[in-house]
Amino acid sequence: MAGIRDTVGRQSGRAPLVTRRSLLVGATAAGGLALAWSVWPRDYRPNLTAAPDxxxxxxxxxxxxxxxxxxxxPQCEMGQGVTTLLPQIIADELGADWRTVAVETAPISPLYANTLVVDEDSAAFMPRAGVPDFVADVRGWVRREWAVRHAVMLTANSSSVRMFEGPCRDAAAQARVLLMMEAARRWDANWQECDTQDGFVLHQGKRLRFGELAAAAARLTPPDPPVYRASSTDPLYGKELTRLDLPAKVDGSANYAGDIRLPDMVYAAIRQGPFGATRLKSIDKKAGLASRDVLYVVEHERWVAAVARNWWAANRALDRFAPVFETRGPQISTDRIDAALSSALAADGWRIAQQGDVEGAMEGRTGIAAEYLVAPALHAPIETRSATAAVDGDRLRVWVATQAPAQCRAAIARATGLAESAVILFPMMAGGSFDACLDHSVAVQAAIIARQIKRPVQLAWSRAEEIMRVPPRAPARAKMTATLNSAGGIDALVSRIAVPATNHEVRARLFDHIPADIAQRNAAGKADAAAVEGAAPLYAIPHHAVDHCPADIGLPTARWRGNADSYTAFFTECFIDEMATRAGSDALSYRMAMLGDAPLLARCLLTATTLGGWEGGLSGSAQGLACHAMRGSYIALLATARPSDGGLQVEQLVAVVDAGRLVNPTIARQQVEGGLIFGLAAAVGATTDYEGGVATARKLHQLGLPKLSQSPEMLIEFVDSDREPGGLGEIGVPVVAPAIANALFAATGRRIRRLPLSAHPL
Amino acid sequence: MTKFSVNDRPVEYRMDPETPLLWALRDASNLTGTKYGCGTGDCGACTVDIDGEAIRSCLVTIAECEGRLVTTIEGLSRDRSHPVQQAWVAEQVPQCGFCQSGMIMAAAVLLRGNSSPSDAEIDAAITNICRCGTYPRIRAAVRRAGRVLRGEERIAAAPPPGIRPEDAARAVPAMRAPPGS
Structure with missing residues (x-):
C-alpha cells in the first residue's frame, strides 16, 4: 500500500481529471473557461451547510x-456501500480515527459531477473510431464541462470509486495540510514535519486533536498542488471495515423515501396507463371517493392517484375509481418485440467496432452462425418507486432516492412550474434500484399531488405498477458468425446485435424530460455504441466486428445493473463455447489459446478453473465457463448446473475477480456475491411477457427470482492487484447466464440460446 | 375489534378492520422498519413475529390480530443486542438493507425454536426475497447467531444507538467531550 500512496497525485490515475493540455484546448474552444481542479475552490462552499460547531x-x-x-x-447509496467506501478513502488520507467518521449526502453542485460516466457513455453518441485524437480531446473536454455545468452527479456504471477516489483523496489531503499548518503555527514548527494519525496531528511527541484545530485550520489557505500523506503503518485503505450503514439496517431505523413521516402527511397510490401514447380517459369519481379513508383524487393526463389516510386504503380505492386509459398506436406485445428484433437483425445496422478485415477474411469461406435471444430484464428492487413531497411556502421539499439528483430536481421543477431553486431535494438511500432510480416519475408525481392537495404526501407505487411501468433493460437478439482457421480457432467473428438504442432513450428522458414513448420513437434507428458494449471480445481474434442493429420494439427501455454487457457476454461466451465444441477442444484451453493479449483475464480464468476443479468440460460434467471484462475489472466464472426434477439446479459458482486494488475487500466481495445472484436471477427469470401494451406479470412470484434455497454455493477469490480500482457493482452479473448455459450443455448436450434459461425447460 | 399488543404496548387501531397489519404498523404506528415490497406475501420484507410465528404482515388483517402479540424489528431489541442483529453486522449481511428487517425477523423466529438449524431448515424458514444477493451471508449469519444463542460465542459488532458524547470521548481519544461535561 505504501508504494501506492507515496505516488498519489503524480501518476495519471489519480491526476486531476482535466489535464493541462485538454484544459487549454478546451478553453480555446469554449471561450476561456478555466477551473482549478487540483484544489477545490472555496467559492463553491456556500452550497454545503454546517452546524455551529x-x-x-x-x-x-x-x-x-x-x-x-x-x-x-455525492452518490446514491443503493447497497453498493458507497457511503462507506468514499469515507474510508477520505479517512485514510486524512489520518482520521474511523470511529469519528460520519456521512452526509451531498447537495446538488457542479463540484460533484460524475465526469467519468459522461466520458464513458459519450461513446454512445459519438463513436470515437475514426476521430483524430486531437478532436476527440476537445470533445472530451466539452463533455466533461457540460457534465460539470449541469451537475451531472450520476450514480451509474460501477463508477463511484473510479470517479471519486481522486477527488476524495485530494479533499482529504487538503484538509490534512490545513490541520497540520494550524498545529505547526501553535507549536512554532514546520508543518511539513508534522503528520496525522487516528484523528491527531503529530509532531515530535506533541499531538493535537483535529477537533481542537478545525475552526482555525478551515480558514487557512492550502498549498497548491495538494500534498499527500506518506505511508501509514496502519492504513484504513484496504481494510475490511464494517459498513457505516449496517447498524441502522438491522434495527429498522434506516430511512428510505417511503419511511419519511411528516405532520399532517397523507398517503397516495397510483395507477398509470400502458407504455405508449396513453391518456387517462375516465374514472368513477363517485365510487372511488366513497371508499373508506379516501381523502382526495388527483387526475393527470397519464395517471390517477388516490390519496388516503393510509396507503392500503388509497390503493384499494383505485380499484373503485376504475380508471380507463386510452392508448393510441400499436400495442406492445412479446410477439411484436420479437418480430422487431428479427427484422432489425435482417436490416442494415451500424458498425460500432472493427478490427482487421472481416469481410476479406470471411469471403469465400463457410461461416458458422448461431442466433441468440434475450428477454427484457426487470429491475424488480424490493423497494417500489417511492417519494415524499411537501409544500413549504413558495418552495417544495421532496424526499426520493435518485441516481441523478440534479436531473430529478429539474424534472420536478419543470412539471410543477417552480424554479429549480424552489425545489429542495433530499436524496435518500435506495432499496435496491439496480438503475431503476434513474427514473424520476415517482418524484414528479408526488410533487404534483402535494401541490394539488396542499398537504404533505407520500406516494408509493404498488408492486404491479413497479413491474409494469419501470422500463426494463432491453431485450436483444444476436447473430454471431465466425469463420475458423485450420486448427478450429476463430479467424473472423461478427457480432450482429439487434437491440433498441436504449441510451438515446435514457438521455432524452433524463436530460431533456421527454416522455418515454416519444423518447423511444425518437431513438429508433440511431446508432448506440453503449447498447452493444462488451461485445468486442478480449480474445485475440484477427478479424472481428460489432454491429448495432437498432430495433424499434415499441417498449421503452432503460439502464440496468450490468447494462449491455449482461447480454453481449451471453452471446460471446456461449458462442465461443460452441466453437470450442466444434473444434473438439476443451472450453478452457480453447479460451486460453486466444487470451495471450489479455493476461489479467487469462489469470482469472486459470485461477477459477483450478479452484473449482475444472474437469475438462467433458460431456456429463455439468461444468460451464464464462469470462468477461468491464469497467476496468475482470472476472472468470466456473458454474456447475444441471437439470433436476425441480427445474434448473445451479449447484456452485466459483468466481475469480481482478478489480484492481480494493478499498474494502468485504464490500468488494458483497458486490460480487450480489452481482452473481443478480445474474442468476436474470438467467432464470426477472422478466415478463407483454400483451396488449402491458406486462403480463403483476406479482413478484411470477418473476421467478431466486430465493435462499436456490442460492448456489459460492466461492469468490480476488486477485491481489495494485492496479487502479475497477468497477465492482456490475462485474458479477454478465458471466452467470453464459456459464450456466454452457454447464447445461455439458450436462445434457443441449444448447440453450435463449434467456431466461428456465423458460425453456430441458 | 382491532386491539392487540405491538412491541409490548397495547394498541387499538381505529382503522378499517380489513386493513393489513403492515399498513397499521407503518402508517398508523410509524413503525417503518417493516417494509412493503409486494403486498402478496412473496417477498417477506414485511415479516413480523406474531405470537412466536414469522408472519407476512401484508397478509394478515388487523382484525385477525385481535388479542395477539406482535413484535416488529423495532421491538426485537432496544439496542441492537439481539444475537441475530449482532450476527447480521458481524457477517456484514445487508447491502441496500430494504429486505433485511424481514430477513432478521424470520431468522429470529427460526432460532428461537431451534438454535442449530440445518441448511435445509434455514432454507425452509427464510423464503424472503433479496435482490442484492445477501443469501450466502444470511446462511452464515443465522449459524453464527445460533452459536451466540447456544452460548458458544459472543459478538459485539453493532454498537447500541444513542451513545452519549462523554462516553464517546472516553472511548475514542480523537473525540472531545462537550464543554461542561
Missing part, C-alpha cells in the same frame, strides 16, 4: 469541534 474544509469534508469528521458522499 462544524467547519467546512471543502466539498467533501467538515470537521467538528468535538472531533467528528463529516464526509460528504
Amino acid at each position: 462544524e467547519h467546512i474544509f471543502n466539498a467533501f469534508l467538515k470537521i467538528g469541534d468535538d472531533g467528528h469528521v463529516s464526509t460528504i458522499v
Whole structure:
C-alpha cells in the first residue's frame, strides 16, 4: 500500500481529471473557461451547510469541534456501500480515527459531477473510431464541462470509486495540510514535519486533536498542488471495515423515501396507463371517493392517484375509481418485440467496432452462425418507486432516492412550474434500484399531488405498477458468425446485435424530460455504441466486428445493473463455447489459446478453473465457463448446473475477480456475491411477457427470482492487484447466464440460446 | 375489534378492520422498519413475529390480530443486542438493507425454536426475497447467531444507538467531550 500512496497525485490515475493540455484546448474552444481542479475552490462552499460547531474544509469534508469528521458522499447509496467506501478513502488520507467518521449526502453542485460516466457513455453518441485524437480531446473536454455545468452527479456504471477516489483523496489531503499548518503555527514548527494519525496531528511527541484545530485550520489557505500523506503503518485503505450503514439496517431505523413521516402527511397510490401514447380517459369519481379513508383524487393526463389516510386504503380505492386509459398506436406485445428484433437483425445496422478485415477474411469461406435471444430484464428492487413531497411556502421539499439528483430536481421543477431553486431535494438511500432510480416519475408525481392537495404526501407505487411501468433493460437478439482457421480457432467473428438504442432513450428522458414513448420513437434507428458494449471480445481474434442493429420494439427501455454487457457476454461466451465444441477442444484451453493479449483475464480464468476443479468440460460434467471484462475489472466464472426434477439446479459458482486494488475487500466481495445472484436471477427469470401494451406479470412470484434455497454455493477469490480500482457493482452479473448455459450443455448436450434459461425447460 | 399488543404496548387501531397489519404498523404506528415490497406475501420484507410465528404482515388483517402479540424489528431489541442483529453486522449481511428487517425477523423466529438449524431448515424458514444477493451471508449469519444463542460465542459488532458524547470521548481519544461535561 505504501508504494501506492507515496505516488498519489503524480501518476495519471489519480491526476486531476482535466489535464493541462485538454484544459487549454478546451478553453480555446469554449471561450476561456478555466477551473482549478487540483484544489477545490472555496467559492463553491456556500452550497454545503454546517452546524455551529462544524467547519467546512471543502466539498467533501467538515470537521467538528468535538472531533467528528463529516464526509460528504455525492452518490446514491443503493447497497453498493458507497457511503462507506468514499469515507474510508477520505479517512485514510486524512489520518482520521474511523470511529469519528460520519456521512452526509451531498447537495446538488457542479463540484460533484460524475465526469467519468459522461466520458464513458459519450461513446454512445459519438463513436470515437475514426476521430483524430486531437478532436476527440476537445470533445472530451466539452463533455466533461457540460457534465460539470449541469451537475451531472450520476450514480451509474460501477463508477463511484473510479470517479471519486481522486477527488476524495485530494479533499482529504487538503484538509490534512490545513490541520497540520494550524498545529505547526501553535507549536512554532514546520508543518511539513508534522503528520496525522487516528484523528491527531503529530509532531515530535506533541499531538493535537483535529477537533481542537478545525475552526482555525478551515480558514487557512492550502498549498497548491495538494500534498499527500506518506505511508501509514496502519492504513484504513484496504481494510475490511464494517459498513457505516449496517447498524441502522438491522434495527429498522434506516430511512428510505417511503419511511419519511411528516405532520399532517397523507398517503397516495397510483395507477398509470400502458407504455405508449396513453391518456387517462375516465374514472368513477363517485365510487372511488366513497371508499373508506379516501381523502382526495388527483387526475393527470397519464395517471390517477388516490390519496388516503393510509396507503392500503388509497390503493384499494383505485380499484373503485376504475380508471380507463386510452392508448393510441400499436400495442406492445412479446410477439411484436420479437418480430422487431428479427427484422432489425435482417436490416442494415451500424458498425460500432472493427478490427482487421472481416469481410476479406470471411469471403469465400463457410461461416458458422448461431442466433441468440434475450428477454427484457426487470429491475424488480424490493423497494417500489417511492417519494415524499411537501409544500413549504413558495418552495417544495421532496424526499426520493435518485441516481441523478440534479436531473430529478429539474424534472420536478419543470412539471410543477417552480424554479429549480424552489425545489429542495433530499436524496435518500435506495432499496435496491439496480438503475431503476434513474427514473424520476415517482418524484414528479408526488410533487404534483402535494401541490394539488396542499398537504404533505407520500406516494408509493404498488408492486404491479413497479413491474409494469419501470422500463426494463432491453431485450436483444444476436447473430454471431465466425469463420475458423485450420486448427478450429476463430479467424473472423461478427457480432450482429439487434437491440433498441436504449441510451438515446435514457438521455432524452433524463436530460431533456421527454416522455418515454416519444423518447423511444425518437431513438429508433440511431446508432448506440453503449447498447452493444462488451461485445468486442478480449480474445485475440484477427478479424472481428460489432454491429448495432437498432430495433424499434415499441417498449421503452432503460439502464440496468450490468447494462449491455449482461447480454453481449451471453452471446460471446456461449458462442465461443460452441466453437470450442466444434473444434473438439476443451472450453478452457480453447479460451486460453486466444487470451495471450489479455493476461489479467487469462489469470482469472486459470485461477477459477483450478479452484473449482475444472474437469475438462467433458460431456456429463455439468461444468460451464464464462469470462468477461468491464469497467476496468475482470472476472472468470466456473458454474456447475444441471437439470433436476425441480427445474434448473445451479449447484456452485466459483468466481475469480481482478478489480484492481480494493478499498474494502468485504464490500468488494458483497458486490460480487450480489452481482452473481443478480445474474442468476436474470438467467432464470426477472422478466415478463407483454400483451396488449402491458406486462403480463403483476406479482413478484411470477418473476421467478431466486430465493435462499436456490442460492448456489459460492466461492469468490480476488486477485491481489495494485492496479487502479475497477468497477465492482456490475462485474458479477454478465458471466452467470453464459456459464450456466454452457454447464447445461455439458450436462445434457443441449444448447440453450435463449434467456431466461428456465423458460425453456430441458 | 382491532386491539392487540405491538412491541409490548397495547394498541387499538381505529382503522378499517380489513386493513393489513403492515399498513397499521407503518402508517398508523410509524413503525417503518417493516417494509412493503409486494403486498402478496412473496417477498417477506414485511415479516413480523406474531405470537412466536414469522408472519407476512401484508397478509394478515388487523382484525385477525385481535388479542395477539406482535413484535416488529423495532421491538426485537432496544439496542441492537439481539444475537441475530449482532450476527447480521458481524457477517456484514445487508447491502441496500430494504429486505433485511424481514430477513432478521424470520431468522429470529427460526432460532428461537431451534438454535442449530440445518441448511435445509434455514432454507425452509427464510423464503424472503433479496435482490442484492445477501443469501450466502444470511446462511452464515443465522449459524453464527445460533452459536451466540447456544452460548458458544459472543459478538459485539453493532454498537447500541444513542451513545452519549462523554462516553464517546472516553472511548475514542480523537473525540472531545462537550464543554461542561
